[in-house]
Amino acid sequence: MRSRWRRSRNDVRRLTFDVGRLTLNALAVGLIAASSVHAQTSLVIVSGIGGEAKYTKAFGQLSSALAEAAHGRAKLADTSIIWLGDTAASAAKSRWYSGLSTRVNVERVLDGLADRRDGQVVVVLIGHGSGEGPETRISLPGPDMTATDFARVLSRFGNRRVAFINLTSASGDMLPLVAAPNRVVMTATKSAFQRNESQFARFFVDALSRDGADTDKDGRISLLEAFKYAESETKRYYETGGKLATENAQMADEGQLAGRFFLNAGGGGVGAGSNARLTALYAERSAFDDQIQSLKKRKTQMTADAYDAELERLLLALARKAREIRQLERGA
């Protein structure tokens, strides 16, 4: 991938076209606002201009796969998924495509979500990145959006849970500028100088769309799990391909939120409700969890055999408890 994309005269036409789509965008924002009462997570995908057919196609496919995963696997409502892309993306006729990814539209969507004052928001940028420091940017139809722009827009979310995931090339400098409390920020590269096509992007989307990233097997994929998966697979991609790595993803996660940040914020199994037995079983299961965590911390102080024996005892107890819970939950 080239390090940056130079706009052509076609952009002028895109800008013109952009104005023509404002009504639809406004409608999309209105839709989000209307459904906000029940939505716990809103996913905003911003895909930039590709410049070349292969990148346009790749950005469209990644965005579409991400939206599909959010809906199909994380069970986000259609109305909670907003994809702003370039004109070529609109041709995909995805049901989540909500309009052109112009700066105006992106700001309008994010402002609308900020106005809701509840729920968590995940913003994912896909495309070509460039620039340095505050001028780090994603190439959009019309004026680009910079790190400064995103920092300003995101500041409107105050202390709400926000994940800002920039999967573009040369995205590294954006991290410190948009990092904030209660906010997870990820960038595909560690600096503005890593300008090659980001492999991290596709592996991050893979993490959310396929099996393999749910390492704790709780049935959900946290942003931390997705990040680690993408980071690991990116490294493997370069190693097995005999290539030198040209990207290093990074994450800012004050408060260690990423491990608890899921697209399906409301998931996590059936509630105990008024079932006293289930409530008790959950508590007992939780106690075993604590014991296992405690044992793992003592691992280096024990012989391997002693550790395994104790681990097996606890895991067997936990497994029996979990089986009992599942049977009761199914009955419920």
Place this chain on the structure above:
Amino acid sequence: MRRGCLAICALVALCAWPHSLRAQARDSLTARLESAIAQYERGDRDSAKREFSRLINIYNARGGRLTDQELVVVAVALSYLGADEPQAFKDAMAVYDRAIAADPSNLEARVKLAELFLSKYNSADAKKTIAQVFSRNNDYVPALILEARRRDFDGEPGADSVLARALQREPENVGARVLRARFLADVEDFAGARREVDRALRANDANAEALAAGLALAVLAGDTGSNVSYGRRYKSLYPREAGAHVAVAEQLARVRQYEAAASWAREGVRIDSTNWQAHSVLGLNLLRLGEIVEARTSLETSFAGDPYNIWVKNTLDLLDTFTEYDEITHGRFRFMIEKAESRVMALYLGALADSAYATFSKRYGFSTTKPIRMEVYRSHADFSVRTVGLSGLGALGVSFGNTVAFISPAAKDAGMLNWASTAWHELAHTFTLGATDNRIPRWLSEGLSVYEERRGRRGWGQNVSPAFLQAYLDGKLLPPSRLNDGFVRPAYPQQVIFSYYQASLVCELIARDFGERALMEMLQGYRTGLSTDQVVRRVLKTDLPAFDRRFDAYMRERFGSAMNAVRDRSYLRIVATGRALLRRGDSAAAVAPLERARALFPEYGGGDGAYPHLVAALLAKGDRKRAAEVLSTMVGLGDVPYEIHVTRADLLLQTGDTAGAANALESAMFMNPYEIAEHERLAGLYTRIGERRKAIRERQAVVALNPVDRAEAYYQLAVAYRDAGATMDARRSILRALEDAPHFERAQELLLQLHEGNKP
């Protein structure tokens, strides 16, 4: 660096130097230098060094007024002093530069400077400097001799012919004769080498290098009488010199007698503890023997005395990285593999090494008492340093006998590599070397190793190519009687690789016409010290010229029709026709010419041949079954890229051949064992065909590759263990899965089942 001195002396003392000194006998500095060198050689080193130092003082006092010839004298003195103070080598180079600046026509100064570069393994600067000499005098004998050495050092063609030019001009030049002796010994013509040494000694019976070479050849031949005679003479003339011991050690190492080489180098160190070359030769040979700790000590001693020896420096740098490797004991083997891939590589290497041991120990009647050390390098440059001390070696593996090294498929700089057939090849050397007490000639050792590769597994080992047949047609292949030259002193870049294959054909011919037993009898003959000529007479009951003719007939018999197709270019022309049709999208029409080309040269499965294009045409036609058949034939003809194996597995699966698909993926692992998804797929295939142990290995490989989803990998491993009835292993694996993911439902259920003794 003592060898710095002696390497310089190789030219200085033996050929050019005495000549020039005598020519300027009245020159006082020259006379003083000559006297100091004589003192040095007699063993009175303190006096010699005092005199060398005085020459330096003269330079410091009169530097600007010294002539170019006097500056050369000072530079030579500095080279001797470099043994104690390495900085003196740098000073020597600077003084040579001054001498050249003072008189650009001083060829002697340029040759000595080039020699100094070469003695420090800096062949690039040596080459440039020699070229400057040739630009002034293309027939300057010292430069011709040095150029021959330089070409030999760089493995560049033409060393023999350049040396021949030198000898044509000065037939009795001692240095040239000794160098020719070494070249002949390199191609294992020891009788010829001895004739050269004898001639050199007739010209100068006190020449140190000639005596050392004579001693080395006598030791090699087991000629005790000459051995004692040369040794005594050398000792009486050069009582404190270890040069002869170093020469013997180097000669022994060149014919793979590493243990004896180490022994001679050790004795050299005892005679002269400041002979840094002796330390380095000792260290490098100990390294070849797998004695890493002792080797390091010797190399560090050498480097402290001579920090300019690039080979030693590179090797020490390499040894520093050994902390990044795991050492794994596996039965008779010790694997040294970089930590990043040790677990996955060891899974395959263990079984391969065991199989090789069982096969070769039985076939060659040799078994080792010491463990076989196998080193796997992820960097081609590191492997190259391990092998020849410098980067840039073209080989993929090396066997020093009980120590084997080869390149990992992860090496970014290795290109397409079948690590398993490479390891198999190197292990074959271990046994053919062992069976002959390391006396097997290079051509036969390589020939047998390639021959063993082809017998090891379908598709392994080199096969015939149009380029090889073209070389035969052009008369560029050497007859079996001179095949060693193709390895040691190739005349053109591809000759080495052609020689490997040709040597394997020689083995095939012997096995066909005289039986496998003849190959073993040949090894026994070499073990007793017979030459190739003697071995051929005794075992094959023929002489070398007749055997050469027999091989020629074999070539024509075996490859006759393919040769015709190569000669008239019909093969490549028909392939090109098929490719053009394929490119135009007319796959149906492409099949016929590609089939015709295949029939013309059915043994060639290379990328520019008929097979891959025929497969593509058949696939485009939708004929998957036939495509799979053609692809299967193709992979049986030699190494193909990883992707081809995977494609073949896909095709075979589509045609319902699960076992075949598993076999194809197994082959893929020998090219690239790092793809988690393919290991998972192969595990599934093995499970389907009931190969439970192999399914376990594949699940182990997934775990070893440290997947993101470790819990799933351990769970699947536990399932594989359970299916194979290995309950305890299953329990251990399921613990690891649940340790990562305590709420992993399927793993919890399996744990409970394992404890409850039920199967799901």
